[in-house]
Amino acid sequence: xxxxxxxxxxxxxxxxxxxxxxxxxxxxxxxxxxxxxxxxxxxxxxxxxxxxxxxxxxxxxxxxxxxxxxxxxxxxxxxxxxxxxxxxxxxxxxxxxxxxxxxxxxxxxxxxxxxxxxxxxxxxxxxxxxxxxxxxxxxxxxxxxxxxxxxxxxxxxxxxxxxxxxxxxxxxxxxxxxxxxxxxxxxxxxxxxxxxxxxxxxxxxxxxxxxx
Amino acid sequence: xxxxxxxxxxxxxxxxxxxxxxxxxxxxxxxxxxxxxxxxxxxxxxxxxxxxxxxxxxxxxxxxxxxxxxxxxxxxxxxxxxxxxxxxxxxxxxxxxxxxxxxxxxxxxxxxxxxxxxxxxxxxxxxxxxxxxxxxxxxxxxxxxxxxxxxxxxxxxxxxxxxxxxxxxxxxxxxxxxxxxxxxxxxxxxxxxxxxxxxxxxxxxxxxxxxx
Numbered sequence: 001x002x003x004x005x006x007x008x009x010x011x012x013x014x015x016x017x018x019x020x021x022x023x024x025x026x027x028x029x030x031x032x033x034x035x036x037x038x039x040x041x042x043x044x045x046x047x048x049x050x051x052x053x054x055x056x057x058x059x060x061x062x063x064x065x066x067x068x069x070x071x072x073x074x075x076x077x078x079x080x081x082x083x084x085x086x087x088x089x090x091x092x093x094x095x096x097x098x099x100x101x102x103x104x105x106x107x108x109x110x111x112x113x114x115x116x117x118x119x120x121x122x123x124x125x126x127x128x129x130x131x132x133x134x135x136x137x138x139x140x141x142x143x144x145x146x147x148x149x150x151x152x153x154x155x156x157x158x159x160x161x162x163x164x165x166x167x168x169x170x171x172x173x174x175x176x177x178x179x180x181x182x183x184x185x186x187x188x189x190x191x192x193x194x195x196x197x198x199x200x201x202x203x204x205x206x207x208x209x210x211x212x
Numbered sequence: 213x214x215x216x217x218x219x220x221x222x223x224x225x226x227x228x229x230x231x232x233x234x235x236x237x238x239x240x241x242x243x244x245x246x247x248x249x250x251x252x253x254x255x256x257x258x259x260x261x262x263x264x265x266x267x268x269x270x271x272x273x274x275x276x277x278x279x280x281x282x283x284x285x286x287x288x289x290x291x292x293x294x295x296x297x298x299x300x301x302x303x304x305x306x307x308x309x310x311x312x313x314x315x316x317x318x319x320x321x322x323x324x325x326x327x328x329x330x331x332x333x334x335x336x337x338x339x340x341x342x343x344x345x346x347x348x349x350x351x352x353x354x355x356x357x358x359x360x361x362x363x364x365x366x367x368x369x370x371x372x373x374x375x376x377x378x379x380x381x382x383x384x385x386x387x388x389x390x391x392x393x394x395x396x397x398x399x400x401x402x403x404x405x406x407x408x409x410x411x412x413x414x415x416x417x418x419x420x421x422x423x424x
Binding site for chain 1: 219406
């Protein structure tokens, strides 16, 4: 499955959970298409590739779809996440309510500053960096979000690859790269560079028609 | 230029500005390669496509490179940005120092809650939503960041497309889509869905070799 299709599948899955939570039992391809920002034809094509078939008139059973997509997405495993770097962005993500519908749980934060990790107002436990390995193992955490300052990113990354962490979502402007370990690229790294996204938007708007 | 190449060019540009700020005058392809997370061969190929040539021994002149890339990226235009929705993530972005090296300036925030927009501790002016059009015009703003709650995203988007805003960076989990206006897709929209990124990481780590 390529990453575009994976993106759509996770969007369908998310939309289905929401539809179920408001009491719906059936859904049509065009509903999922709207939620995922694609056409209904693409939804039908994705489902046909995954051998998922609806009824001609009634659409798809939401419960059944959720089960099938959960299986495809490997759900049921621990989806515990930690946050390294509890500055403003890290703290905002600790409080972020958008993870819950997807079953993702932010279980702990890490920071090198005692003023941060000893602060009683943190909504989840925040530990000093020295306890990283221990907590990752104890809580069976596989994925970390990095929100440290730019100059701490490389160091933070070196420490994470020494733990059981297998996936990283990196919000620092430093591009972090996986390493080839016995033929597989580890850890899985997704880099989100906010300034870069803005730069690209500024670049693209230059080419919009200027007819108005 | 495709979006991969554009991403690299903006990364080179960003790295060059930082190198200049610490007093360097020359740079080698492999330095930029490290900064952008690619190989030196790719840097050379990009530059050759853009008709940028270095000296055999000395590498590239940083000052000259910055000028050329700035021209390619359309720099010099206003890079004023506004933030719609000044909750935790919006506020974190107001304080984010990572925009400055790229010349991006967050000039104003907007919120529908008087407790937020009347709060004197905001680092930049925060206005009620009713003043959106007026401020966008007065400050010649072309790009907006959306960090409103999920259920306000569609409404916020409808309001933005009625203004002079041409580009949107959307942090809500709702996928926002451009519309075809006289043959060009407007506005330019980049969707960053944090929960979705984590889902994809969880999906991908299932397939890592389990040899250890």
